Amino acid sequence: MPRPNDEVAALLREQAELIAIVGGDAFKARVYEKAARSVAGYQADVSTLDIKGLRQIPNVGASIAEKILERFQEGRIAELEALRERVPAGVRRLMQIPTLGPKRAMMLYQDLDIASVEQLSTAIGDGRLRGVRGFGPKTEQNLLAGIELLRTAGQRLLASAALELAEELIASLRPLAARIAYAGSLRRMRETVGDIDILVAAEDSAPVMGAFAQHPVVGSVIARGETKTSIRTATGTQVDLRVVPEQAWGAAMVYFTGSKEHNVRIREIAVRKKLKLSEYGLFDVDSGELLAAQTEEEVYGRLGLPWIPPTLREDRGEVEAALRGELPELVAERDLRGDLHTHTDLTDGVATLAEMLDAAAARGYGYYAVTDHAPNLYMQRMSDQKMLAQREQLRALADSYPKMAVLHGTELNIDPEGEVDWPPEFLAGFDVCVASVHSHFTQDEAAMTRRLVRACENPYVNIIGHPTARMIGRRPPVEADLDEFFRAAAGTGTALEINAYPDRRDLSDEHVLRAKRFGVKFAIDSDSHAVGHLDVMRYGIGTAQRGWLEAADVINTWPLRELRAFLRKGR
């Protein structure tokens, strides 16, 4: 996805929020939001479009097209600047606290002069919210819990944002480096990262260090030395650049990829063999002789280990498995034959059915399921007629994709009792049914467990979508007896989703590890709402690998015949 689109989308989203905060027309705010989503999901680079081209984008009319043009011609949008004058940035940030929306954020600012999350936290502690209209004791508790959630996860960056930044920096520095790559938790594909580590091999470190320190994303240079430069971006992300000699590349990659715990384990193995492992290489303790450093394979090899994939390097048993020669053959993106959870503009997607199918076919998929929302997610205004009309349209388009089977599915809503939207006779018409929790997240554990188990027991439900409904940094996972849930999924032939969306990653890697022990099968899905979202699969693969999955565990790596047999669910 072209970056200018993301930037414009962020500006439009900001304008939408600011309109809502200052109490502007709610419909107007909504249009800006919709336009932001359309721009983010639009194929063409908006910075290359003229007024006419911009107006082709859904939900972009004369006014918003002008503003986008203004952004690229003037470097700013005057109306947005004027709104920013009225609302401090911290007030907007207050809205990131779950349960705090635009109205009460503005009230806090106007009545109590609270303009940051920190100030709100202090104000609650001082009892300054007592007696303020709309803020009772329960609200105070909820706000404090929300602030805590922000504080713990909010400091970290989603892997998607980190990867984008890392790839941009690497692209610009590559001409100055013999070798360059990112390491750290990003290479291990954790959900979030605290900072970004970039490793460079170069004879002379000065040119690459200089270029790095002067890169446009740099807000401030924290430290600058011979082998390491640290910067902070304007948005607060720390990036460390380390330069090593090319002959030490492998040892440095091992060292800087971590995790710390993994490194401790392999260093112990080295010590037992009278070796010493550092970022400069693997050495014989007695003679000081360098034994291996050039590649990771060599380093692991001299320790008596096979190369261990970065996504496993968490000291969760990978060293022992490697010693036994029992490392899993991890599922990889190239193993995926299709995507089983995607949306179109029939509900909340921004691309048409044909656009999504084209993009899926271009990825070389052997099958692809369209699973728009079902009627009980009321805001989507789904109906039997609309769903059947889509099926007809889809069957008609299927001939255009001789190499890709086009499956018609839906994403059902699991209601508090575990029931879903349609009766069996209607569900029977779908090729695949995803079912997800979209509301009533706070049921107690027993009720939530029963709800999820019942959904698995439904003979038409094939995949439980984003099974814990968590949003990273926004909403905790639902409380349920996961072991019972996983047992039910395995027993009923219901796959559990690894939703690849970067702020979901749901199931998480820990849950995948646990579920696999029950014999659960998984579906790695993009949950795409736009053409560009099909690429988020890499994060789903990251989570699957971190959960030690092999291709056989993942139903959308299977040939179509086998997949279809699984989807029949013994019916």
Added chain:
DNA sequence: GCCGTTTTCGGCCCGACTGTTTTCAGTCG
């Protein structure tokens, strides 16, 4: 501010939950 097989004005994503109220505003999906 956008949109149109209800078309240039008058609608627009609907319903439920939470926590606050004492009949409802705010937030969420």
